[in-house]
Amino acid sequence: MSSYPSTVVFTSISETPISITEHEDLAAHEHMGAVVSFCGVVRNHDGGEQVDKLFYEGHPHAPEVLAKIAQDIAGEFDGVRIAISHRVGMLAIGDVALTAAVASAHRAEGFAACAELVERVKKELPIWKNQYFSDGHTEWVGSL
Numbered sequence: 001m002s003s004y005p006s007t008v009v010f011t012s013i014s015e016t017p018i019s020i021t022e023h024e025d026l027a028a029h030e031h032m033g034a035v036v037s038f039c040g041v042v043r044n045h046d047g048g049e050q051v052d053k054l055f056y057e058g059h060p061h062a063p064e065v066l067a068k069i070a071q072d073i074a075g076e077f078d079g080v081r082i083a084i085s086h087r088v089g090m091l092a093i094g095d096v097a098l099t100a101a102v103a104s105a106h107r108a109e110g111f112a113a114c115a116e117l118v119e120r121v122k123k124e125l126p127i128w129k130n131q132y133f134s135d136g137h138t139e140w141v142g143s144l
Contacts, residue, residue, distance in 0.1 A: 004031040004105070006074035010083040011067045013058050013127075018085040023101035026083040032103035036110035038118050040098035042091045050134035056088045056097065059126035069120045073102075077113040080104045084117060086127055 010026045012018070020039040028035050042054050059065075070082045081103040091097055100117050104110035128142045 004029070004079045006077060006080045006082075008067065008070040008074050008082045010085070011063070011070050012085040013063045013066060014085055014087055015089045018087055018096050018099050020096065020099045020101065023083040023085065023099045027081045027101040027103040029081055029103055031079075031105065032081065032110075033105055034107040034110040035101060035103045036107065036114040037099070037101040038114055039096055040118075042093050042095045042097055044093045046131055051093070051131050052134055053093065053132045054091045054097070055130040055132070056086070056091065057128050057130070058086070058088045062086070062088075062126050065125055066121065069124055070117065073113055073117045073120065076116070077102075077104070077109055080109060080113045082113070082117065084121070086121065086125060088127065 020037050024035050024037050044051055066086065070084055074080060074082055084100040087097050100114055102110050102114040102117060128140055131139045131141060
């Protein structure tokens with residue numbers, strides 16, 4: 001058991017660019033020996049089709065849901081510090097859509113907590129994306 005309490009240091013749904021380095025810096029602490037991070041980047045293809053850009057739309061309660069997911073992870077993993085953000089709006093190929101950083105005393109806890117955090121965000125966060133394909137058609141992904 002860690003002598004440092006788990007905490008969520010930052011969560012955000014942002015229309016402006018997000019930085020994995022800033023999230024790593026927020027999560028880092030002198031008590032932590034590991035900072036594990038994930039950076040989800042907009043890619044130029046999906047299902048064999050060329051993607052030009054994405055539009056992310058979030059439910060008005062998305063910030064609260066993201067904070068709750070992060071808090072739940074902090075409650076499940078001992079002694080972690082969490083910083084996470086998701087972008088909304090129009091994103092170009094190569095833009096960062098999701099950043100997550102988890103600091104922990106040891107790497108195993110950090111990897112496990114970061115992986116679970118990202119999985120829960122992908123499943124539970126009410127943010128949907130509209131993919132704009134090179135042939136002119138669009139497709140909503142994750143819509144209810």
